[in-house]
Amino acid sequence: MDSFVYNGNPGRVIFGRGTISRLGEEADRLGVQRILVLSTPGQANQAAGIARNLGNRYIGLYAKARMHTPTDTTAEAMELIQSLRADAVLAIGGGSTIGLGKAIAFRTDIPQVVVPTTYAGSEATPILGETENGRKVTKSSAKILPEVIVYDVDLTLTLPLAMSVTSGMNAIAHAVEALYAREANPVISLMATEGIGAIVGALPLLKDDPHNIMGRRDALYGAWLCGICLGSVGMALHHKICHTLGGMFDLPHAQLHTAVLPHAVAYNQNSALEAMARIKASLGWTDPAAALYKLALELGAKMSLRELGMKADGIEPALAQMLSNPYWNPRKLEEGPLRKLLIQAFEGTEPDTRVMQLP
Numbered sequence: 001m002d003s004f005v006y007n008g009n010p011g012r013v014i015f016g017r018g019t020i021s022r023l024g025e026e027a028d029r030l031g032v033q034r035i036l037v038l039s040t041p042g043q044a045n046q047a048a049g050i051a052r053n054l055g056n057r058y059i060g061l062y063a064k065a066r067m068h069t070p071t072d073t074t075a076e077a078m079e080l081i082q083s084l085r086a087d088a089v090l091a092i093g094g095g096s097t098i099g100l101g102k103a104i105a106f107r108t109d110i111p112q113v114v115v116p117t118t119y120a121g122s123e124a125t126p127i128l129g130e131t132e133n134g135r136k137v138t139k140s141s142a143k144i145l146p147e148v149i150v151y152d153v154d155l156t157l158t159l160p161l162a163m164s165v166t167s168g169m170n171a172i173a174h175a176v177e178a179l180y181a182r183e184a185n186p187v188i189s190l191m192a193t194e195g196i197g198a199i200v201g202a203l204p205l206l207k208d209d210p211h212n213i214m215g216r217r218d219a220l221y222g223a224w225l226c227g228i229c230l231g232s233v234g235m236a237l238h239h240k241i242c243h244t245l246g247g248m249f250d251l252p253h254a255q256l257h258t259a260v261l262p263h264a265v266a267y268n269q270n271s272a273l274e275a276m277a278r279i280k281a282s283l284g285w286t287d288p289a290a291a292l293y294k295l296a297l298e299l300g301a302k303m304s305l306r307e308l309g310m311k312a313d314g315i316e317p318a319l320a321q322m323l324s325n326p327y328w329n330p331r332k333l334e335e336g337p338l339r340k341l342l343i344q345a346f347e348g349t350e351p352d353t354r355v356m357q358l359p
């Protein structure tokens with residue numbers, strides 16, 4: 001670490017249990033009075049209940065948030081924003097709902113209060129991925145970054161175990177790539193190391209008992225740190241693969257990250273030694289790729305892209321797309337080893353670091 005640039009994102013974070021009771025107070029701090037609440041259809045009842053904490057600042061609920069932030073959904077929500085003259089949004093849910101809030105804020109610059117209920121980490125980033133005509137386009141802007149995050153551990157108790165595991169692995173992926181990012185810096189690396197450790201410690205507790213409060217607390221705390229990592233430094237191979245495969249084959253976000261991560265780590269293992277040393281220390285294993293694979297498998301995650309709905313004939317087009325759009329990674333993108341990586345992830349085998357090296 002000879003020199004570095006640290007670029008911190010502003011943000012106010014309330015963390016704890018029962019914190020949703022402070023939503024009205026937070027609205028007053030922001031000086032907003034007409035709040036549209038956002039959720040997915042599945043969390044509509046939960047969101048309507050939480051919205052009561054806003055008192056008469058709650059003016060309506062839009063409960064049609066969808067994964068990958070389709071622009072037609074945003075357009076419909078925007079009509080409601082205008083007809084109700086909303087001056088803020090409250091997004092309650094995972095990355096899909098938070099994405100909708102960000103898309104609205106990008107168009108209007110109204111403040112966002114966010115209550116995350118998964119571990120995806122979107123709440124801590126100024127990044128928005130929107131889908132139009134089947135194509136996902138990512139943008140970054142200060143307008144996109146939520147003003148206030150209210151983490152209420154109690155709301156994560158209902159997150160199903162399978163989703164808790166894959167969402168936790170999704171968070172770990174942000175921290176792993178932050179450790180070997182081109183813009184890696186000591187502050188973000190501290191958060192990444194702490195974030196990985198918190199989630200790796202929490203997930204086995206949740207497997208034994210999804211209502212384990214300590215496990216839920218640590219997973220959510222880790223998710224916040226990992227989200228900061230994602231929002232502060234550039235990502236590399238792993239996120240690129242997931243972006244490409246998710247966009248081309250409409251694969252489920254958190255599950256996809258879980259199945260790909262061990263293979264991306266294996267690919268980069270010999271090209272990011274300092275990062276790997278930190279990951280090893282957080283995981284307590286000497287082989288980080290194998291450790292991530294075994295952890296996810298033992299927690300019951302699906303580890304093959306085939307099981308997630310990808311077809312074998314998708315490997316070559318995905319590879320071509322990845323290679324046609326070069327991006328930074330600690331190890332150069334090499335066609336042969338990358339093909340092997342995709343085949344291993346497709347089959348769901350334990351990553352074999354040797355076969356990913358060129359002969």
Ligand code: NAD
Pocket residue numbers: 040041042043066067068069093094095096097099117118119120121122123125127128129155156157158159160163167230253254
């Ligand atoms: P999600 O938001 O789609 O949630 C998955 C499902 O779980 C939904 O039906 C949701 O209603 C339900 N759910 C969420 N929390 C729950 C809870 N506590 N109890 C019961 N059910 C609950 O999934 P996600 O993985 O959080 O988000 C994925 C989306 O977020 C993708 O579109 C991805 O691109 C985006 N994302 C964006 C960023 C960013 O920085 N821009 C970062 C991470 C993810």
